[in-house]
Every structure is written in structure tokens, then in C-alpha cells.
Amino acid sequence: MAAVSVAAEWQLLYNRYYRKPEIYSMQWNVDLTRNRVACAPFGGPIAVIRDDAKIVQLFAESALRKLNIYNSAGLLLSSTRWDRPGGRLVGMAWTDDQILVCVVQDGTVHRFNIRGELLQQGNVSLGKECFEQNVVECVFWGNGMVCITEGFQLFCIPDFKNPNSCKLADPILEELPLCITVIEPQYTMSGNVEVLIGVNDYVLVVDEESVQQVGVGVGPLQKMAVTQNGKMLASFTHDVSLTSRTDSLVWNAQCATILG
Structure with missing residues (x-):
């Protein structure tokens, strides 16, 4: 029974097992x-x-x-x-x-x-x-x-x-976005912050000078989160599915492009 209890504390995340012991x-x-x-x-x-x-x-x-x-x-x-x-x-x-x-x-x-x-x-x-x-x-x-x-x-x-x-540039919205997150300046080619805005079924990438529509058909997204190294995006969709975009998240010289 003790062995089963210890094993139950471990959770599989991708190809690694993790556990969260209570320290205090x-x-x-x-x-x-x-x-x-x-x-x-x-x-x-x-x-x-x-x-x-x-x-x-x-x-x-x-x-x-x-x-x-x-x-x-x-x-x-x-x-x-x-x-x-x-x-x-x-x-x-x-x-x-x-x-x-x-x-x-x-x-x-x-x-x-x-x-x-x-x-x-x-x-x-x-x-x-x-x-x-x-x-x-x-x-x-x-x-x-x-x-x-x-x-x-x-x-x-x-x-x-x-x-x-x-x-920043005017995203020309008619209502508040479904979700919003940022790519930190240190991880963008321009050296300026880039804002990802979930609108309808696509994403707007906004910086100081431009607005770009990308990822048509990926949404509606209810929540987005960029990893700390700026290379991956996790998205939570309207149909309650959690997606991690790695190979489909491509960075070019201007912005992050989410491919369908």
C-alpha cells in the first residue's frame, strides 16, 4: 500500500514524471x-x-x-x-x-x-x-x-x-479581446514587446508600429500563455481543449506567427 501511495504522487508531464511534496x-x-x-x-x-x-x-x-x-x-x-x-x-x-x-x-x-x-x-x-x-x-x-x-x-x-x-499600434477592436498575453522584448527580433490578442477565431500580434493578423482558425482562444523563453505558446480554446504550440509556433524577424 505504501508503494502505491508513493507512486500516486508522481504525475506524467510530456516524457518526465514530477511530484510536488509538501515542505511546510x-x-x-x-x-x-x-x-x-x-x-x-x-x-x-x-x-x-x-x-x-x-x-x-x-x-x-x-x-x-x-x-x-x-x-x-x-x-x-x-x-x-x-x-x-x-x-x-x-x-x-x-x-x-x-x-x-x-x-x-x-x-x-x-x-x-x-x-x-x-x-x-x-x-x-x-x-x-x-x-x-x-x-x-x-x-x-x-x-x-x-x-x-x-x-x-x-x-x-x-x-x-x-x-x-x-x-502601441491601434488593434482596431470593436470589443474587448477574449485573451491577451505578451512576448517579452528580450525574445523578439525587434527588441520591443509584442502583444498577442485573441480575437474571434484568430490572433492579432501588436507592437509599437504594426498590427498583424495570424493563426486564422485556431480560436476562439480563451487563454494564452507564452513560456519564459518565449519559444512556445499554450492556448486554451472555447471547446475546453488545452494545446501546446511548439513546432507550429514560428518566429520570424517581425512577429510570432501561429500556423493553422
Whole structure:
């Protein structure tokens, strides 16, 4: 029986077996369904804040929201009252330098250190046009981010170390895309971020200067994820199938082309 139990812990992934042993139990008492959570890579800090996009029962807790930062074992490192202006919190992530980036509805980016302290000159604006349209979704990578607005426009901060925003080419959308992901600048031939947008049954590849339609017939895609080395794309389709595109994902000098 012991041998069967041990064998059951291993899962086949492609041609390798993996298992996930529990090293320790988390020390916190956090309902993840009621909160936004951002985990830093490589076992770094975890930021948690109550999700204001959800209707939740407050029980005995205060109506004032707090930004709590824990270590990877669930021990509280800092707790800060969230009183940032700019509307609803849309996106939150850690940069490679373990700076917590929080994007609010009007396109303001608030940056905090691991102690929950707002950095000096920590606020960055995505610009007047973004402010007027409101941000609805964000996608982050190591030290940058892309957001899409209610006006279906894309804005980007390529590097938070030099946080200047730019507007990408107009994808000419009539409604919000089904899904969105990015190919990081270090993995593109142009050296600029490329945004993959799932629209109808195809994908748009958008950069600062151009929009290209590729992969007609591969969708509708509900979710896409690019591997960390930028070479493979996983897609989750409307008919509930998960596909990993490896040999059918071809990179040329300008963009990623998804072949049918």
C-alpha cells in the first residue's frame, strides 16, 4: 500500500514524471477567493489585498482595505492601509527587483517596496489618453507591463527602471479581446514587446508600429500563455481543449506567427 501511495504522487508531464511534496504548511489564514494575490518569483514575497471587483461579506473585518505582504511561508512582513486614489485596482505584480506594481483604473501605477512603503517618486502615469479611457486589464512581465483600456487601446511601460509609457499600434477592436498575453522584448527580433490578442477565431500580434493578423482558425482562444523563453505558446480554446504550440509556433524577424 505504501508503494502505491508513493507512486500516486508522481504525475506524467510530456516524457518526465514530477511530484510536488509538501515542505511546510502556510502560516496565514487567507481566503484566496476574496483577494487579489501577487507572488514574486523564486519563492519571494506574496502581496494580498481584498479584491474590490468582487462583492464579498466582510464578517468582522474593517471595510478599509489593507495591502498585506507575506513571505513564502505565509508569515506577515508588512501591512499597509490601501488609500491610493485612481479608482479600482486593476492589476498587481512583482517586478524582477521585487518592487510591487499596482495599476489602478485611471492608469496610475503605484510602486511599493517589500515593507509596503510607497517608493519615492513611486507613482507613474500611463498618460492622459489612458486616464480618459480607464484601464480594464493588465499583463506583466519581469520589469514591464502592457494594459488595455475601455477604448480598446494598448499602452505599455517597457521597463520600470525607466518608467516611460508608450502607446502601441491601434488593434482596431470593436470589443474587448477574449485573451491577451505578451512576448517579452528580450525574445523578439525587434527588441520591443509584442502583444498577442485573441480575437474571434484568430490572433492579432501588436507592437509599437504594426498590427498583424495570424493563426486564422485556431480560436476562439480563451487563454494564452507564452513560456519564459518565449519559444512556445499554450492556448486554451472555447471547446475546453488545452494545446501546446511548439513546432507550429514560428518566429520570424517581425512577429510570432501561429500556423493553422
